[in-house]
Amino acid sequence: MTSFASSSAVTPSRTIARGSQRTESAPLTNIDVERIRNDFPVLHQLVNGHPLTYLDSGATSQNPISVMEAEQEYYEQRNAAVHRGAHTLAVEATEVFEAAREKVAAFVGAQTDEIVWTSNATEAINLLAYSFSNASLGLGGPAARRFSLGTGDEIVVTEMEHHANLIPWQQLALRTGATLRFIPVLDDGTLDLDAAADVVGQHTRLLAFTHGSNVTGTIAPVAELVALARRVDALTVLDACQTVPHLPVDVAALDVDFAVFSGHKMLGPTGIGALYGRAELLADMPPFLTGGSMITTVDMEKAEFLAPPQRFEAGTQRISQAIALAAAVDYLRETGMDRVAAWEAQLGQRLVAGLAEIPGVRLLGPGLGVERLGLAAVDVAGVHAHDVGQFLDDAGIAVRVGHHCAQPLHRRLGVTASTRASTYLYNTTDEVDLFLATLAEIAPFFGVRR
Amino acid sequence: MSDLQSLYQTIILEHSKARHGAVALTPLAEAATLGAASGLRVAESHQINTTCGDEVTLRVSLSARERADAAVTDLVWTGVGCSISQASASILTDTLRGLSTTEARALLDNFREMLRSRGRIEPDEEILGDAAAFGGVSRYPARVKCAMLSWVAFEVALIEAESH
Numbered sequence: 001m002t003s004f005a006s007s008s009a010v011t012p013s014r015t016i017a018r019g020s021q022r023t024e025s026a027p028l029t030n031i032d033v034e035r036i037r038n039d040f041p042v043l044h045q046l047v048n049g050h051p052l053t054y055l056d057s058g059a060t061s062q063n064p065i066s067v068m069e070a071e072q073e074y075y076e077q078r079n080a081a082v083h084r085g086a087h088t089l090a091v092e093a094t095e096v097f098e099a100a101r102e103k104v105a106a107f108v109g110a111q112t113d114e115i116v117w118t119s120n121a122t123e124a125i126n127l128l129a130y131s132f133s134n135a136s137l138g139l140g141g142p143a144a145r146r147f148s149l150g151t152g153d154e155i156v157v158t159e160m161e162h163h164a165n166l167i168p169w170q171q172l173a174l175r176t177g178a179t180l181r182f183i184p185v186l187d188d189g190t191l192d193l194d195a196a197a198d199v200v201g202q203h204t205r206l207l208a209f210t211h212g213s214n215v216t217g218t219i220a221p222v223a224e225l226v227a228l229a230r231r232v233d234a235l236t237v238l239d240a241c242q243t244v245p246h247l248p249v250d251v252a253a254l255d256v257d258f259a260v261f262s263g264h265k266m267l268g269p270t271g272i273g274a275l276y277g278r279a280e281l282l283a284d285m286p287p288f289l290t291g292g293s294m295i296t297t298v299d300m301e302k303a304e305f306l307a308p309p310q311r312f313e314a315g316t317q318r319i320s321q322a323i324a325l326a327a328a329v330d331y332l333r334e335t336g337m338d339r340v341a342a343w344e345a346q347l348g349q350r351l352v353a354g355l356a357e358i359p360g361v362r363l364l365g366p367g368l369g370v371e372r373l374g375l376a377a378v379d380v381a382g383v384h385a386h387d388v389g390q391f392l393d394d395a396g397i398a399v400r401v402g403h404h405c406a407q408p409l410h411r412r413l414g415v416t417a418s419t420r421a422s423t424y425l426y427n428t429t430d431e432v433d434l435f436l437a438t439l440a441e442i443a444p445f446f447g448v449r450r
Numbered sequence: 451m452s453d454l455q456s457l458y459q460t461i462i463l464e465h466s467k468a469r470h471g472a473v474a475l476t477p478l479a480e481a482a483t484l485g486a487a488s489g490l491r492v493a494e495s496h497q498i499n500t501t502c503g504d505e506v507t508l509r510v511s512l513s514a515r516e517r518a519d520a521a522v523t524d525l526v527w528t529g530v531g532c533s534i535s536q537a538s539a540s541i542l543t544d545t546l547r548g549l550s551t552t553e554a555r556a557l558l559d560n561f562r563e564m565l566r567s568r569g570r571i572e573p574d575e576e577i578l579g580d581a582a583a584f585g586g587v588s589r590y591p592a593r594v595k596c597a598m599l600s601w602v603a604f605e606v607a608l609i610e611a612e613s614h
Contacts (some may be wrong), residue, residue, distance in 0.1 A: 048453070243548060318522065383533075384504075384531060384532035384533060384536075385502075385532075386502050386504075386531075386532040386534075386593075386596065387458075387532050387533050387534075388592070390454070390457065390593070395451075396453040401502070402501070402502050402503065403503055407503075416503055417502065417503060418528060445454075445458075446458070446463060446466075446533065447463055449468070
């Protein structure tokens with residue numbers, strides 16, 4: 001941000017102890033978190049004259065040194081194109097690239113070949129939508145017919161989806177003649193499960209829903225929704241962008257057909273995400289992007305395709321990003337996802353408890369005591385979210401303002417924009433308290449009378 | 451004055467609440483017919499700041515074509531947005547109403563140049579009047595669009611009104 005004219009970076013020590021290189025099971029404390037913070041150089045800087053308080057991990061998370069070193073080590077020692085060429089570096093690059101897949105797959109409870117690399121979760125959902133689109137055109141032969149959609153078929157999403165899990169399905173419906181329906185959201189920001197039982201019906205072919213809302217922070221009742229879909233033989237797609245980074249997630253145990261997540265939200269670099277698909281489904285899906293590295297034999301008229309996951313990975317891959325993402329997974333495993341989840345649940349409850357004490361601040365979604373991720377989005381009466389964000393930024397506090405790519409949900413909750421604080425394993429309770437105290441100063445500053 | 455106070459000057463906070471010229475707009479066709487009866491040319495422009503969803507619809511009434519340099523006889527608007535965008539629309543109506551189109555364009559150019567200067571150009575109060583209060587905004591590039599939203603709407607609506 002060029003506007004941070006007054007920012008001054010405090011050079012982090014390169015010899016700091018790796019606070020997280022351990023596998024304890026005791027709950028995280030602020031002392032542990034202070035050690036964890038030492039692994040994240042970006043957190044140690046002043047922004048607008050104040051120590052940075054980074055509460056925007058729901059948008060993108062920060063990278064530990066080990067992730068950046070993994071990427072650098074790859075470029076210094078192994079850089080080569082994967083799955084082509086027989087020279088030593090190419091072989092080594094392929095090995096570390098595939099080892100990264102194995103590690104990320106295990107992290108989410110998938111088989112290695114059930115993980116397809118994509119640029120991000122958005123691309124992963126588009127991969128599905130375009131593969132189904134191609135199946136609807138007859139590509140992929142009889143085996144792909146189960147993915148084909150047409151007039152009379154229904155795609156179901158929810159009213160709380162991120163645009164990434166809405167617009168690709170809108171477009172797929174437009175291309176195929178299928179109808180898009182949605183499970184509505186109740187006034188408290190949770191899904192209307194009574195309505196869901198009606199919306200998901202005999203015409204439903206696909207049910208796509210978010211695991212954890214990026215706005216309300218609530219966790220979807222996955223088992224109930226999957227049961228509704230299974231009852232009518234519909235496919236399920238789980239948007240796990242806000243959960244894989246923050247909770248232990250086992251896609252096989254959740255029994256979803258597909259799931260997507262993004263590397264940069266889980267301590268990894270940008271430019272890498274993943275699609276999980278049950279092996280027997282991926283095997284029958286026609287490709288989306290086509291070209292090199294996804295074929296077996298090619299002649300001038302046609303081509304045969306590789307088995308998954310390579311079938312869906314045309315062109316030179318995001319090799320360094322995949323390797324860096326594997327390092328991020330190592331970091332999360334060593335810290336322990338149960339501990340991460342418990343710490344963030346504590347921060348989330350601290351956020352909503354504190355917000356309830358601030359006059360004129362409305363929390364979007366359920367309040368204290370309801371299970372939530374370590375995030376909270378609010379509307380400050382009489383002050384636009386951008387002004388709220390500006391005031392917080394002046395105090396060095398980074399939050400997300402706007403509609404967070406969920407315009408329909410904001411409209412449903414009666415606001416056009418909100419301010420979201422989202423935590424991660426490197427946030428302390430002091431940071432949450434500072435956010436709350438600064439937020440309480442905003443209405444008086446803007447002269448809003450109660 | 452802190453950076454935050456220079457951005458949110460008192461006059462800006464006041465205008466963000468007073469919202470001069472903010473009305474529930476009647477249908478444009480209706481307003482155009484009514485204006486034409488009094489020899490006025492009426493046009494409007496709807497602008498959206500895609501980064502935050504702020505919106506403004508600004509309606510311009512221009513005196514008849516016969517005059518070489520027509521006058522901006524009225525400015526009304528409706529919109530939602532942050533305090534900067536709301537105050538800017540409010541101050542725009544106070545500042546530009548009654549000016550000739552030449553004067554209004556010159557003032558708009560000056561305003562835009564100042565806002566895009568990243569704090570290098572001190573606002574000229576002689577020229578800008580109350581709009582000089584947006585000088586602090588120019589140091590926040592992310593907020594320049596907020597301040598410019600209604601002025602861009604004015605620029606577009608003016609061209610449209612002139613073509614009538």
